[in-house]
Amino acid sequence: MAEPFVVAFVLGVTPGKWARIWEERLPEHPLFLEPLAPGDALAGIEAGTVHAAFVRLPVDDAELSSIPLYEEQPVVVMPKDHVLSVLDAVSPADLSDETLLDGEWTETIELVAANVGVATMPQSVARALSRRDVVTRPAVEAPTTRVALVWRTDAATLLTEEFIGIVRGRTANSSRGSAKEASAEPPPRRDPTPRRATKPGRTSKVTPTPRGKRPKRPKGR
Structure with missing residues (x-):
């Protein structure tokens, strides 16, 4: 079985809807949701044990990419x-x-x-x-908070792109990721040279013409 794609999430975030879409589209790639404290989620991304995480902004790390999703009251x-x-x-x-x-x-x-x-x-x-x-x-006049999806920029894979597309609401037909296609075996290659079909029981034989001689034409033509 393929290694799971690990997504961390902080308290209050409910990633279940995105996980269900993932299971429908990529059943061959298991998705593991891990509840973590904000610091642990970011440390997991840095260590490579977490592929993406739902955290609250701001995130002060130039090596991370983020997509702001929604505000919390x-x-x-x-x-x-x-x-x-x-x-x-x-x-x-x-x-x-x-x-x-x-x-x-x-x-x-x-x-x-x-x-x-x-x-x-x-x-x-x-x-x-x-x-x-x-x-x-x-709370009146209190600042809102914003949840974002973050991942390590230089560690993004096809699966990361697939998950980003799901979170952004991209449909299966418009998904630009190709994790499913990448994991499938390529189709067998075909010989590009066309072949002439011959009748069963017969073979096609061509007699080469010696150099300097032309084949004789049949009489009457």
Whole structure:
């Protein structure tokens, strides 16, 4: 079996739809999805153990190519009975007297649930870490985050091009990658010289004419 094409993704990204398209188009090439922290995903690309990754921008690495995909809306995560939970949205002024937590998101959610403070994070992350004792509200005037597909420029392969095409929404007919064709055996070569068919049981024989002599013409012509 062929080596798997490894795609890493950070918390909150859901690459399943792209993986399903890959399986339909390239069933002979297994795709492996690996959830990783941002630093580990980029380190995997650098080491060659990860072929592409869904991460959040910015990515400060000149050796990586990237395709920005979509923006994520920020939310404020707070304890379920927090005073700000009565609001439809939370502004920076509403947070002026709050303890703002910053750090690894899984640990931050634990601190929010313990009523240590509140935190702002992408809505997709808060949804992935949702629990009954915390709630979220849209964060007004907070910066958005952007998810991008990144890969090492000098390590791109035909499979990388195929995956980029899938993520960009390129159809199977318009895909410019040719991983499937490259993995298939080439068709047998044919002799370009045409051959004259002969009747069964007969062979065609040509008698060479000696140099300097011309063949005699039949009489009457």
